[in-house]
Amino acid sequence: MLTVGQVIDRVKANVGIPWREQTVDNLIAGTPEIPVKGVAVTMMATLDVLQRAASKGLNMVITHEPTYYSHQDRTEPVQQDSLYQLKRDFIQQKGMAVFHFHDHWHGRRPDGIATGMVRELGWEKNNDSQNSRLFTFPETSLARFAQGMSTKLGIRTMRVIGDPQMPVRRVMASWGNVSLMPGVPYLAQADVLVVGETHEWELVEYVQDAITSGQKKGLIILGHLISEQAGMKYCAEWLKGFITDTPIEFISASEPYWRPDQPVK
Incomplete structure (x- = not known):
C-alpha cells in the first residue's frame, strides 16, 4: 500500500x-x-x-x-x-x-487548471496559438456567450458587466483571482475578460468606467471555485497516469452561492 x-x-x-x-x-x-x-x-x-x-x-x-x-x-x-x-x-x-x-x-506547462477549464468548455479549437489566455469565437452577443459558459459549467450565480447585445469575438480568460493588474491589459486585448473573482472597487469599477466612456467591453465573473474546478477534475485524470495502485476520484466542491429567485433545493 x-x-x-x-x-x-x-x-x-x-x-x-x-x-x-x-x-x-x-x-x-x-x-x-x-x-x-x-x-x-x-x-x-x-x-x-x-x-x-x-x-x-x-x-x-x-x-x-x-x-x-x-x-x-x-x-x-x-x-x-x-x-x-x-x-x-x-x-x-x-x-x-x-x-x-x-x-x-x-x-x-501547460497550466493544469487552464488545461482543465479549456477542456471542460470545449474551447481548444478557439485558443490562440501565441497566447494561451486568448480565445477567438464566431461573433455572438455577450448575453448568449455568457449563457453558454453558464450552461457548460453549471453555474448558479455568474455575474456579467456590459451590454447584453454587445458583439463578442475575442475573449481573454484568467482563471481564479485577477487583480487590477494584469486585469487592465488583459481587457485591452479582447472584447470580454473572464475571471473567477476580482475586487469590486478595482477591476469591476474600471470596467464600468470603460463602458461609460464608450468602450465596448464586458466582464464575466464566474466565482473562484467554479473558475478552476475543472482544472482539478483534469488533475485527477493526470494522477491516474502514474498512480495506478490506489483508487483516485475527483470530488467536486459545491458552489457556495445561490440566487434568491432560484433557491438551492
Missing part, C-alpha cells in the same frame, strides 16, 4: 517543473507515513468534501485551495475557533491526510 509521502513524491517527479523551496504546496494535515486507501482530488477541501471523501474510504485529499481559510493555511488566527477545531479533529479521527497542490499545478 502506498504511503502519503510516496504519493507526494510521485507528484513531484511527474509535475514537470522543479519543486520550489518557497511554496504553499505542502502536507497540511496528516503524516507522510499514513497508508493511502484512496485519493480524493478536489478544488477546495471543505468540510463537506472531507466528509464525502471519508465516506468513500478515500483518506488522502489533494486540494487546490487551502483547508484552513488562508492561502498559506496559517492556523494561528483560528486556533481557538471551534469550527477550525472541529475540522482538524475530523481529519485526525478519520486518519486522513490533506495535501495542498496549488503553485506547481499552475506552474506546469
